[in-house]
Amino acid sequence: MTEVAPQEDTAVSWAGTVAGDSDAFARIVREHQAMVFSLALHCLGDRASAEDLSQDVFLQLHRNLDQIESPAHLKFWLRKVASHRAIDAARRRRWWPKFGLDEIPEPAIRTPAADPLLMRRLAKVVKTLPETQRVIVVLRYQEDMDPSEIAQVLEMPVATVKSYLHRALEMLRKKLGGKKE
Amino acid sequence: MSDHLENELRAALRREDPPEGFAERVLARTHGAGYRPERRARRLPVWSMAAAAACLTMTIGIGEYRERREERARGEAAKQELLEAMRITRAKLRLAQEKVRSIHE
Numbered sequence: 001m002t003e004v005a006p007q008e009d010t011a012v013s014w015a016g017t018v019a020g021d022s023d024a025f026a027r028i029v030r031e032h033q034a035m036v037f038s039l040a041l042h043c044l045g046d047r048a049s050a051e052d053l054s055q056d057v058f059l060q061l062h063r064n065l066d067q068i069e070s071p072a073h074l075k076f077w078l079r080k081v082a083s084h085r086a087i088d089a090a091r092r093r094r095w096w097p098k099f100g101l102d103e104i105p106e107p108a109i110r111t112p113a114a115d116p117l118l119m120r121r122l123a124k125v126v127k128t129l130p131e132t133q134r135v136i137v138v139l140r141y142q143e144d145m146d147p148s149e150i151a152q153v154l155e156m157p158v159a160t161v162k163s164y165l166h167r168a169l170e171m172l173r174k175k176l177g178g179k180k181e
Numbered sequence: 182m183s184d185h186l187e188n189e190l191r192a193a194l195r196r197e198d199p200p201e202g203f204a205e206r207v208l209a210r211t212h213g214a215g216y217r218p219e220r221r222a223r224r225l226p227v228w229s230m231a232a233a234a235a236c237l238t239m240t241i242g243i244g245e246y247r248e249r250r251e252e253r254a255r256g257e258a259a260k261q262e263l264l265e266a267m268r269i270t271r272a273k274l275r276l277a278q279e280k281v282r283s284i285h286e
Contacts, residue, residue, distance in 0.1 A: 025211070026208055029204040029208070033199050034198050037197065051200060055210060059210055118193075123194060141187065141190040142191075142195065169186065172190075173186060176186070
């Protein structure tokens with residue numbers, strides 16, 4: 001699990017180096033932009049909304065740089081804020097979805113794993129999951145986080161994360177044709 | 182649990198770069214006119230709002246008390262003037278009565 005606990009000396013020096021240094025902040029944005037943007041994109045489904053959300057996350061970071069204690073804490077903070085914002089944004093969009101299951105073409109046969117069409121379809125089906133399950137799946141498979149790390153980010157019990165993940169995978173299998181591996 | 186679906190999910194949910202110029206747009210927003218770098222909006226603590234409300238109530242109360250006191254003083258002065266006028270009138274009447282009585286006697 002990623003260490004996010006404060007480490008006094010390094011925390012002070014790190015925060016002092018970064019706060020007020022626009023070059024350091026720019027480096028942080030460039031280093032983590034793909035993580036934050038992809039998390040938003042895989043939860044919301046369109047690039048414009050994902051960019052808006054990602055920009056808001058980095059602006060929030062800019063306002064709170066003095067709270068960040070280390071590079072590991074920074075990564076944890078970005079994942080946490082992006083996840084919570086993505087869940088909120090996805091919930092707000094629940095009543096006016098940009099796409100639905102009906103728009104997803106059913107494949108006639110199961111295509112190989114590397115097929116970009118299958119990947120696109122799978123990503124779209126992930127976006128039909130309930131918001132919290134969706135974010136858990138994205139954190140698990142995009143960020144390769146284990147359930148205990150996800151539990152910390154989303155501030156929920158590990159057992160709940162495991163349960164959501166299990167249900168999400170079941171739902172995905174069902175929506176993809178009921179085939180169990 | 183590691184199966185085919187999980188491998189497909191890892192491939193489907195791989196990281197993607199944001200559109201070109203993303204970082205520059207974020208930095209531009211941090212320099213924007215309406216951007217406030219404060220961590221959070223400063224809110225007045227509850228005790229200070231309660232103190233302000235108490236001050237306002239006291240100010241209004243004192244003003245009202247002063248107004249009533251002045252009104253009462255004005256009323257008292259008017260009463261004294263009326264009594265004085267009645268005393269003078271009574272004295273004049275008594276003098277007039279005495280003169281009338283002395284003419285008849």
